[in-house]
Amino acid sequence: MTAATLHGSHVASGGAVRGIGPRRWFEPGRSAAYLALAVLSLIWLTPFLWAVNTSFKSETDASALPVSVLPAEGYTTGAYARIFETGDVPLWAFNSAVVSIAVTLLTLIVSTLAAYAFSRLEFPGRRVLYALTIASIMVPTQIFIVPLFDQMLALKLVDTYWGIILPQLIHPVMIFVLKRFFDEIPMELEDAALVDGASRFRIFLQIVLPQSRPIIAAVAIFVFIGAWNNFLWPFIVTNDPNLMTLPVGLQAVTPGYGVVFALRMAQAVLAALPLVIVFLFFQRQIIRSISTTGIAGS
Amino acid sequence: MTTAALGPNRTSRLAARRGRQRRWHRNRQPIGLLYVAPFAVLFAMFLVWPTIYGFYLSFTDRNLAGASAPSFVGLANYLEAFADQVVWRSMGNTVWFTVLTTIPLVILPLVVALLVNLNLRGQWFWRLAIFMPFLLASTVVSQIFTWLFNPDLGLINAALGSIGMTGPAWLQDPKTAMTAVVIATVWWTIGFNFLLFLAALQNIPAQIYEAASVDGASAWRQVFLITLPLIRRTVLLVVALQVLASIKVFDQIYQMTGGGPANSTRAILMYVYDTGFSNYRLGYASAISYIFFVIVVVLSLVQVRFFSRKADR
Numbered sequence: 001m002t003a004a005t006l007h008g009s010h011v012a013s014g015g016a017v018r019g020i021g022p023r024r025w026f027e028p029g030r031s032a033a034y035l036a037l038a039v040l041s042l043i044w045l046t047p048f049l050w051a052v053n054t055s056f057k058s059e060t061d062a063s064a065l066p067v068s069v070l071p072a073e074g075y076t077t078g079a080y081a082r083i084f085e086t087g088d089v090p091l092w093a094f095n096s097a098v099v100s101i102a103v104t105l106l107t108l109i110v111s112t113l114a115a116y117a118f119s120r121l122e123f124p125g126r127r128v129l130y131a132l133t134i135a136s137i138m139v140p141t142q143i144f145i146v147p148l149f150d151q152m153l154a155l156k157l158v159d160t161y162w163g164i165i166l167p168q169l170i171h172p173v174m175i176f177v178l179k180r181f182f183d184e185i186p187m188e189l190e191d192a193a194l195v196d197g198a199s200r201f202r203i204f205l206q207i208v209l210p211q212s213r214p215i216i217a218a219v220a221i222f223v224f225i226g227a228w229n230n231f232l233w234p235f236i237v238t239n240d241p242n243l244m245t246l247p248v249g250l251q252a253v254t255p256g257y258g259v260v261f262a263l264r265m266a267q268a269v270l271a272a273l274p275l276v277i278v279f280l281f282f283q284r285q286i287i288r289s290i291s292t293t294g295i296a297g298s
Numbered sequence: 299m300t301t302a303a304l305g306p307n308r309t310s311r312l313a314a315r316r317g318r319q320r321r322w323h324r325n326r327q328p329i330g331l332l333y334v335a336p337f338a339v340l341f342a343m344f345l346v347w348p349t350i351y352g353f354y355l356s357f358t359d360r361n362l363a364g365a366s367a368p369s370f371v372g373l374a375n376y377l378e379a380f381a382d383q384v385v386w387r388s389m390g391n392t393v394w395f396t397v398l399t400t401i402p403l404v405i406l407p408l409v410v411a412l413l414v415n416l417n418l419r420g421q422w423f424w425r426l427a428i429f430m431p432f433l434l435a436s437t438v439v440s441q442i443f444t445w446l447f448n449p450d451l452g453l454i455n456a457a458l459g460s461i462g463m464t465g466p467a468w469l470q471d472p473k474t475a476m477t478a479v480v481i482a483t484v485w486w487t488i489g490f491n492f493l494l495f496l497a498a499l500q501n502i503p504a505q506i507y508e509a510a511s512v513d514g515a516s517a518w519r520q521v522f523l524i525t526l527p528l529i530r531r532t533v534l535l536v537v538a539l540q541v542l543a544s545i546k547v548f549d550q551i552y553q554m555t556g557g558g559p560a561n562s563t564r565a566i567l568m569y570v571y572d573t574g575f576s577n578y579r580l581g582y583a584s585a586i587s588y589i590f591f592v593i594v595v596v597l598s599l600v601q602v603r604f605f606s607r608k609a610d611r
Contacts, residue, residue: 033416041424044428044488047446066459110337120330122330123330123334138595138602140567143567143587145567145570146583147349151347167344232548247437250437268441271435272438290490290494291496
């Protein structure tokens with residue numbers, strides 16, 4: 001109890017204490033921290049800014065020597081115009097949207113159901129299945145792309161949306177995160193509803209899910225970012241340029257002929273834009289999502 | 299006093315809850331199977347089955363180009379893999395890449411998180427600048443860095459030139475290609491580890507620092523004696539996650555160098571890819587996968603034991 005009072009007084013007088021004593025000591029330190037962060041942020045933003053800058057140059061300026069920031073011919077949106085002429089990038093962006101939205105929704109359905117069962121229901125094989133699920137977190141499953149592709153050939157799922165989507169629905173980490181969250185929800189409400197004769201599925205839908213909104217949002221954001229940016233599997237399973245997602249199309253199809261530096265940078269900027277815009281609007285939620293779901297690995 | 303009062307109360311609540319849970323479970327048992335079924339089916343089809351099927355494939359000469367049915371070849375694929383210089387070169391490259399990325403990707407984001415956690419102004423801007431690259435697809439990152447690392451026209455060599463240095467050919471030079479890929483990787487993924495560290499730092503109660511300040515502990519001493527010990531678990535977690543992420547590197551290397559020049563950046567997953575999809579040798583590719591798989595599983599077990607022992611202390 002005494003400790004609590006002491007703490008209280010410290011908190012109350014915290015500003016004053018800092019003002020007299022250590023604060024002055026800290027000032028040069030804080031300036032140095034600002035300087036370090038400013039330099040680092042500048043370094044970190046430069047590649048992206050340089051890409052944007054190049055994308056608004058003509059190809060002649062982009063490949064002119066010596067390298068200069070400002071283009072001799074002035075800025076132009078020519079590279080972007082050429083992208084929209086061919087129509088590849090908008091099509092790939094559409095494919096990416098279809099695939100990522102489907103992966104996110106289906107992963108949420110599959111994972112919340114499984115996590116609920118692992119958290120609340122006893123069924124034969126529960127322990128073994130959960131142990132296997134957790135164990136698979138530690139294994140880089142990408143290593144089995146070759147047998148997986150051979151299997152997709154047999155299932156005739158190569159060059160289909162389902163072929164891209166289905167293997168991306170397995171998210172053991174998310175099941176772990178959701179189960180841990182469900183475990184913390186008090187069961188009183190569910191018990192009462194059960195006594196009142198509500199079905200198990202209704203309880204899940206109307207009591208458990210609404211209480212889990214924050215964690216579901218976090219999982220959704222995390223899965224969506226992963227699916228939007230996923231490269232290896234969509235790259236392997238699609239050969240048809242009309243079915244490619246944005247990251248795959250950008251890599252697999254060489255745009256235009258000859259020197260295309262400005263064009264490539266315009267493509268990169270366009271491909272980056274959707275998530276960057278989403279991030280600017282939902283910064284807080286996205287950061288919280290990464291922190292909560294990422295840390296769950298512990 | 300409060301904790302003492304809380305203790306038994308909480309345990310009895312937990313016990314009651316567990317009792318309820320048991321009653322609940324006893325009532326309807328197999329219905330849970332319906333709930334896990336979608337996941338279990340996907341898990342079995344697209345994760346467990348490829349693992350088993352890959353094991354079978356690794357003992358065959360299954361070839362995408364050959365029309366004939368695959369035949370059993372015993373240990374031939376494994377014997378070939380053990381004698382294949384490129385397998386070992388790729389393993390070595392993968393380990394080297396993991397070392398080169400893990401060290402900066404643990405230290406750098408930790409330092410940035412410590413700085414940002416000083417409650418400086420402009421939090422959102424620092425977070426934006428450091429974290430944004432993580433939102434980019436590997437293709438975008440690779441295209442931007444291929445452009446930056448361009449020997450003649452790239453910004454990096456132009457900057458080096460302006461201070462009188464001659465930059466290397468980066469991605470075209472076996473001596474610098476790996477460094478270039480590592481730089482791109484650090485730029486790209488620092489944001490994830492940074493957020494994990496920042497979340498851990500923000501969980502440390504401010505009172506601890508205030509008490510330390512009153513006791514006259516300098517900022518450096520506070521970092522080393524208070525902060526780092528308190529977030530030790532997060533540091534270990536980040537190391538583990540980073541090793542796991544780096545060891546399966548594919549995207550940025552494939553896109554920036556294609557494994558070259560002279561195999562200097564070829565990682566193991568890339569060699570599996572090339573063997574399977576460029577040379578169509580699915581059987582041999584599966585054998586290489588399995589060798590790598592066994593190594594990673596052993597490594598994971600060692601890591602788990604090591605970390606659980608550390609956490610116990």
